Amino acid sequence: MIAKPQDSLPASVISTQAISYLTHLECADCGAQYSASEVHTFCPDCQAPLLVKYDLEAAARNVDRERIHKRLKGMWRWHELLPVLDPQNMVTLGEGDTALLKLPRVGEMLGLTQLYTKDESSNPTGSFKARGLSAAVSKAKELGIQKVIIPTAGNAGGAMAAYAARAGMQALIYMPRDTPTANIQESRIAGAEVVLVDGLISDAAGMAGLKAREEGWFDVSTFKEPYRMEGKKVMGYELAESFEWELPDVIVYPTGGGTGLVGMWKAFDELERMGWLKNTKRPRMVSVQAEGCAPVVKAFLTGADFCDFWLGAHTVASGLRVPKSFADRLILSAIRESQGTAVAVSDEALLDYQKKLAALEGIFAAPEGAATLAAVHTLVEQKWIHPDERVVIFNTGSGLKYLDYTG
Ligand SMILES: *Cc1c(COP(=O)(O)O)cnc(C)c1O
Numbered sequence: 365m366i367a368k369p370q371d372s373l374p375a376s377v378i379s380t381q382a383i384s385y386l387t388h389l390e391c392a393d394c395g396a397q398y399s400a401s402e403v404h405t406f407c408p409d410c411q412a413p414l415l416v417k418y419d420l421e422a423a424a425r426n427v428d429r430e431r432i433h434k435r436l437k438g439m440w441r442w443h444e445l446l447p448v449l450d451p452q453n454m455v456t457l458g459e460g461d462t463a464l465l466k467l468p469r470v471g472e473m474l475g476l477t478q479l480y481t482k483d484e485s486s487n488p489t490g491s492f493k494a495r496g497l498s499a500a501v502s503k504a505k506e507l508g509i510q511k512v513i514i515p516t517a518g519n520a521g522g523a524m525a526a527y528a529a530r531a532g533m534q535a536l537i538y539m540p541r542d543t544p545t546a547n548i549q550e551s552r553i554a555g556a557e558v559v560l561v562d563g564l565i566s567d568a569a570g571m572a573g574l575k576a577r578e579e580g581w582f583d584v585s586t587f588k589e590p591y592r593m594e595g596k597k598v599m600g601y602e603l604a605e606s607f608e609w610e611l612p613d614v615i616v617y618p619t620g621g622g623t624g625l626v627g628m629w630k631a632f633d634e635l636e637r638m639g640w641l642k643n644t645k646r647p648r649m650v651s652v653q654a655e656g657c658a659p660v661v662k663a664f665l666t667g668a669d670f671c672d673f674w675l676g677a678h679t680v681a682s683g684l685r686v687p688k689s690f691a692d693r694l695i696l697s698a699i700r701e702s703q704g705t706a707v708a709v710s711d712e713a714l715l716d717y718q719k720k721l722a723a724l725e726g727i728f729a730a731p732e733g734a735a736t737l738a739a740v741h742t743l744v745e746q747k748w749i750h751p752d753e754r755v756v757i758f759n760t761g762s763g764l765k766y767l768d769y770t771g
Pocket residue numbers: 491492493519520586618619620621622623624625683684730732733760761762
């Protein structure tokens with residue numbers, strides 16, 4: 365028996381007039397438009413991601429942000445600005461509306477008065493990948509897709525397995541053999557087939573791509589389908605709402621594929637165009653990577669507008685072990701437009717901050733999340749971040765999923 369998704373949806377989702385203001389898809393490079401009621405992946409001409417577009421003018425006229433605020437908690441309370449047209453297709457496990465926590469002790473240690481974490485570890489499957497996969501699997505369901513495949517550094521696979529199970533879909537996952545055990549086991553227990561690959565996520569991507577073409581699986585690799593970014597952009601809406609529609613000064617984001625960074629930047633654009641923000645001041649976006657795999661940092665520092673493939677990627681922060689993102693241009697342009705920066709940190713430093721964050725604040729962060737604090741340390745020393753700025757670090761997942769590395 366597959367649970368009907370509407371059983372768990374808030375009544376507000378079902379009773380609203382326009383469920384979504386979705387209009388079409390648009391290539392991030394050439395601007396070509398594609399229908400959102402057909403299955404599309406990325407722009408074949410540019411090999412670039414497709415962005416999801418909405419009728420924001422109509423949304424601004426008809427949607428009241430206070431009404432969204434009053435709805436039952438969860439990512440789908442923003443359904444007017446999400447891509448699913450029929451509430452029955454919203455595949456949810458209760459993702460979103462994670463806590464925004466002040467970090468007074470770690471803040472004091474770093475010399476900051478307003479340091480916060482958006483703590484994504486409370487999402488289903490223990491990481492913020494739940495948001496993206498909830499959106500992607502939901503839209504796949506709406507488009508009639510029954511088999512989903514993914515190459516993953518770990519958490520995306522676990523999330524895809526769970527949402528595919530919830531949707532009654534078949535799931536096939538390619539992950540590097542040295543992915544944290546929790547990711548392999550959570551995927552298998554949710555009924556997914558897991559293939560362990562001797563290599564990196566890029567090798568897994570090659571194999572999954574081939575399998576997808578041969579057997580008709582739908583590939584939900586980030587940015588190779590348009591909708592995962594839509595789930596993750598909601599982190600930007602939630603931040604804006606938490607800060608009473610005045611965005612923080614600095615957002616520090618551990619970057620692998622860059623889905624959340626690009627997604628939040630899109631969310632801020634949408635909010636601004638709907639007139640929901642108090643001013644036009646945007647956060648400076650900081651991309652954090654590991655020294656053993658820092659393609660975005662290298663490209664940012666050399667002024668390049670795309671990333672070179674990073675050879676020999678290695679770091680305990682498995683979510684950051686992405687040698688080249690499919691959305692490298694979008695990541696770099698968001699960082700630059702925001703007057704942000706990019707920082708690489710050592711595994712030693714991020715593991716040290718993982719302990720500090722747990723011991724001083726009680727938050728057992730994923731190594732990727734802890735990496736953001738090591739970067740903040742550097743940026744405060746460089747006076748790039750000022751003592752009274754409002755700084756939000758993203759703890760993207762739970763440390764409990766990495767015990768084989770850090771326990
Ligand atoms: C995937 C992942 C990241 C990187 O996220 P992107 O949006 O792909 O850059 C960071 N932290 C954790 C825990 C992850 O699972």
